[in-house]
Amino acid sequence: MQSLVYRSVVEQEDDVVVSRRRKLSDLADAGIFLSLAPRVDWLLPPLKRTRVSAPFIPLAWENLNRCPSLDSLKDECLVEILSRLDGDKERSVAACVSKRWLWLLANRVDRASPKKPLLDLNVEAGPGDKEDQITVRCVEGDEATDLKLFAMAVGSKGGIGKLSIRSGGAAVSDLGLAAVARHSPNLRALSLWNADNVTDKGLSQIANRCPLLEKLDLFGCPSISDKGISAVAMKCCRLSSLAIESCPAVGDDCLWAVGHFCANLASVSIVDSAMVGDKGVASLLSFPSSSLRRLVLRRLAITDLSAAVVGRYGKTVAELILADLPNVSERGLWTMGCAGGLRRLESLTLAGSWATDLALEAVARGCPSLKRLSLRSADRLTDHGLRRLAGWSPSLESLQLEDCALVALISLGESLRSLSVVRCRGFRDVASSAKLRSSCPLISLTINDCPGFGDAGLVLLGKLCKRVQRLKLVSLPGISDAGLLSFFEDCRETVSLLKKVNLSGCASVTDAAIRALAELHGRSLRVLSLGDCKRITDDGLAAISESCVRLEDVDLSGCAVSDAGVAALATSAAGRDSLGVVSLSGCGGVSGRSLLHLGNLCPRLRGLNLQFCLSVTDQDVASFQNGTGRCDVLF
Incomplete structure (x- = not known):
């Protein structure tokens, strides 16, 4: 280093004074200059009392420690x-x-396809190394945004395999869908709900970049039209499932493309699309390569012509749902049954007044493989139609009747295993069994909210259906102990005993019926629901505790039980070994003492409902949860 001249700083009356060519003896006073480069010489001319407010730093040194940033680069x-x-x-x-x-x-950046390394045969592949592993993603509500889709598309290993977007409006657009398409070439399933800003452009990106797409669901997408769906049909030849609901811009043209290009199509559901008509349904089914197995048509403007086309060309259809079709009449349904093309149909759901006796008989004749039939809002259906149905459907296993003008249950098929009657206001008891078959292999029986059904009908069903294992009698004021006692006694004669019983809303049921149920079927009963049976007391609960040794789920909501009955239940064999869910909602006689018994004696308890139990306090629930952290309490 050459001669380095230091400046001495002298404080004099709060002023900084620079002396003439004088070296500083104290290095601490000269610290502000020690950070200078070692090869820099400073020579200050003689000055006379100059005020210095800050140390002198050359301008070139300001950029010495600044790091370059990639943000300054162009895109x-x-x-x-x-x-x-x-x-x-x-x-x-x-x-x-x-x-x-x-x-x-x-x-802007495509997902690269890195070369796969050779497999090491000496190393066993782990669960993360399997090629068939599919990444499933679902975004809902406020999280459904383009930015979220960007992050998911880039961050998902190998891309997204199944994606469900349940948007609340305009937060998701074509940009987000394009990002998913760019980074997920192996996308198999896509579901869009209420995506207002997703248009044909975004769906075309999926079609161009995701050739392996197999399932497409569109619900409430007003900006998607035939153009976008047609692009998917032409580019995604593996498409096997298509669901369109509340898409007003979708019409017949896209159905032609789907039927023409998608040879593997197995399921189609079209709901609430006003522009879809008979032409689209005919185009979908009339191609020889059609392999459709499931078809759903609801709330459409189609006519009897579509019903006839379904009956003629639906040769591979196994499940058919026709509901809320105002322009379809009895004639269309009759033609569908007589066309002879539904020989493989196994499940049929009809909702509408056009399901009459004549049409139903034609359908039963034309569908010999029919196993499951569901009828809703069939106001013109009578006993005669049900009798003809039972005669022409030898393989019928399940029958569901909802909101039908059913007069009486007069015929059950020889193979019927499940019967459900819901809100049939005209349902009434049958006094004679002369017209009925001798037996029926019924396993599941459900009668819900049918005011005309009473003890006489229940006694008759007990004599005919002695193999019932699941019994559901809900909101039936005409059911009393007499009918239940006869039914329980008849079901006891076979090896199969009752496993699930639901008597919710049967206000006339008392402890006597529950005691008979426990004595006759206690060793097989697993689930018991007695909600709003206000005449059930601790005596009935004591009978359940003594005999129902395998009880897993019991609902006593609204019953007149108290702490004594709950204590008996907790100390029973079921309480110690199998009891998992207990509902005591609205039981005014239940207090914190019941929680002590349940917490100490029911090790398998995992669910407890204590809503509207006024005698139970927050402290009782807190103590119970502290003692049994494994149980979920609804309070």
Whole structure:
């Protein structure tokens, strides 16, 4: 170092004074200059009392410690850099840098296809190494945004396999869908709910970049039309399931493309699409390569012509749902049954007044493989139609009647295993069994909210259906102990005993019927529901505790039980070994003492309902949860 001249700083009356060519003896006073470069010489001319307010720093030194930033690069340069990232982990880390990098990775950088290394046969493949592993993602509500889709598309290892978007409006657009398409070439299933801003452009991106798409669900997408769905049909030849609901811009043209290009199509559901007519349904089914197995047509403007086309060309259809079709009449349903093309139909659901006796008989004749039949709002259906149905459907196993003008249950098929009658206001008891078959292999019986059904009908069903294992009698004021005692006694004669019993809303049922149920079927009963049976007391609960040794779920909501009955239940064999769910909602006689018994004696208890139990306090529930943290309490 050459001669380095230091300046001495002298404080004099709060002023800084620089002396003439005088070296500083104290290095601490000269600390502000020690950070200068070692080869810099300073020579200050003689000055006379100069005030110094800050140390002198050359302007060139301000940029010595400044690091260059990639943000100063243009998008084209940054895309070139980001495209060279090899691996999902590196892309995910880069996407976390800023929103700009995330946007570029999602929209400007294609997911590379790295070369797969040779497999080491000496190493066993782990669960993460399987090629058939599919990434499933679902975004709902406020989380359904384009930015969220960017992050999911870039961060998912190998891309997204199944994606469900339940948006609340305009938060998701074509940009987000394009990012998913760009980074998920192996996308198999896509569901869009209420995506107002997703148009044909975004769906076309999926079609162009996701050729393996197999399932497409569109619900409430007003901006998607025939053009977008046609693009998917032409580019995604593996499409096997298509669901369209509340898409007003979708019409007949896309159904022609789906029927023509999608040879593997197995399920189609079209609901509430006003522009879909007979032409679209005919185009969908009339192609020789059609392999459709499931068809749903609801709330459409189709006519009898579509029903006839379904009956003629639905040769591979196994499940058919026709509901809320105002322009379809009895004639259309009769033609569908007589066309002879539904020989493989196994499940049929009809909702509408056009399901009459004549039409139903034609359907039963034309569908010999029919196993499950569901009728809703069939106001013109009578006993004669049911009798003809039972005669022409030898393989019928399940029958559901809802909101039908059913007069009486007069015929049950020889193979019927499940019967459900819901809200049939005209349902009445049958006094004679002369017209009925001798037996029926019924396993599940449900009668719900049928005011005309009483003890006489229940006694008759008990004599005919002695193999019932699941009994559901809900909101039947005409049911009393007499009918239940006869039914329980008849079901006891066979090896199969009752396993699930639901008597909710049967206000006339008392402890006597429950005691008979426990004595006759206690060893097989697993689930018992007695909600709003206000005449059930501790005596009935004591009978349940003594005999029902395998009880797993019991509902006593609204019953007149108290702590004594709950204590008996908790100390029973079922309480110690199998009891898992107990509902005591609205039981005014239940207090904190019941929680002590349940907590100490029921080790398998995992669910407890204590709503509207006024005698139970917050402290009781807190103590119970502290003692049994495994049980979920609804209070």
